Amino acid sequence: MMRKPNCVHTLHFYRGGLILFFLLAMAVLQTGCLMKYTHPGGIMPSYHPMEDRAYEETGWSTGETSSFHLLWVLPVTPELSLDRAVKEAIHAKGGDNMTDIRWWYATQHWIVGTVCVVHVKGRVIRYRAED
Amino acid sequence: MNTVKKIFFPLSVCVLLSFTMSCITTPVCFAPSSTPVTSKTVVQKLGKTEGSDSTWSFLGLWMWGRPDIEEAMKEAIQKKGGNALVDVRCYRTYRWFVFVGVTTVNVEGEAVRVTERP
Numbered sequence: 001m002m003r004k005p006n007c008v009h010t011l012h013f014y015r016g017g018l019i020l021f022f023l024l025a026m027a028v029l030q031t032g033c034l035m036k037y038t039h040p041g042g043i044m045p046s047y048h049p050m051e052d053r054a055y056e057e058t059g060w061s062t063g064e065t066s067s068f069h070l071l072w073v074l075p076v077t078p079e080l081s082l083d084r085a086v087k088e089a090i091h092a093k094g095g096d097n098m099t100d101i102r103w104w105y106a107t108q109h110w111i112v113g114t115v116c117v118v119h120v121k122g123r124v125i126r127y128r129a130e131d
Numbered sequence: 132m133n134t135v136k137k138i139f140f141p142l143s144v145c146v147l148l149s150f151t152m153s154c155i156t157t158p159v160c161f162a163p164s165s166t167p168v169t170s171k172t173v174v175q176k177l178g179k180t181e182g183s184d185s186t187w188s189f190l191g192l193w194m195w196g197r198p199d200i201e202e203a204m205k206e207a208i209q210k211k212g213g214n215a216l217v218d219v220r221c222y223r224t225y226r227w228f229v230f231v232g233v234t235t236v237n238v239e240g241e242a243v244r245v246t247e248r249p
Contacts, residue, residue: 037188038197040223040236042160043204050167100166102201121201 034109041103041118047086048097055125061098063089066117072109080105085120095124151229159221159236165204166215166245177213177242182206185235191227198223198236211242 063085068076082103090098101122108115168174184202188194200221208216219240226233 033193035192037192037194038186040159040198040200040221042221043162043165043200043219045162045164045167050169052169102204104197104200106197 032111034111036106036108038104038106041082041105043103044101046097046099047090047101047122050097050099051127053130054128055096056128058093058095058124058126060121061089061093061095061124062119062121063087063092064117064119066115069114069116070112072114074113076113080116080118082118082120085118086122089120089122090124093124093126095126097125097127098122099125148229151227153227154224156222156224159223160200160219161221162219164215164217164243165208165219165240168215168217168245173246173248174217175244175246176217177211177244179239180207180211180213180216180242181237181239182208182210183235183237185233188232188234190230191232194234198234200236200238203236203238207238207240208242213242213244215243215245216240217243 065081065084065088067078067080070076085103086098086101090096098120099122101120103118103120105116105118108117182203183206184199186194186196186198203221204216204219208214216238217240219238222237222239224235224237226235
């Protein structure tokens, strides 16, 4: 019985790889999402320095801001702002400050451009009116 | 000649595979504490602790979920039975194995129990 030469096996291997690559590329183009990644940001004990006053917790809140770059380089919207995200989260609960802050940001590269989103989560507090 | 092929081929595959693996650690954050520690609070120190949370990505391009700092902190705090961390440091470790990347966030610090001063 004759054995197939090694180059035939190699050819089949490359053909299989090419088909797999083509299918993967098609799947990517169908969704339009070329890359999707989330980075851990950091933590902060509080947004503003804590005042020496009594306060009440209004609950956990989240905020986010995003930016979009057309064709991955041209800025269309204002840049990412952690400040805006925190303020949005505080405003949502009608508080004065935010404690126990965690933040992270996500990057998504699409065919038409890049979307970056910064997320903030923390505990909103409201200072009690002094008597 | 055949023996050389038998040894050389698997060896070269192993060497090539080893080139596709990597591990990078970068510092992410540091903070004095995870929650505000003021003059109105009492801090009981419980010892050094650490926690981590991981997620993976395909080809380093598409990540499923996210490496969650909060989960890593919860793990670190629960290990010592505290309710907060002080002297917090966070690191991100990225490991790459052939087609799959694993991103891990590590949180280190000292676990404490924070209570309101009576």
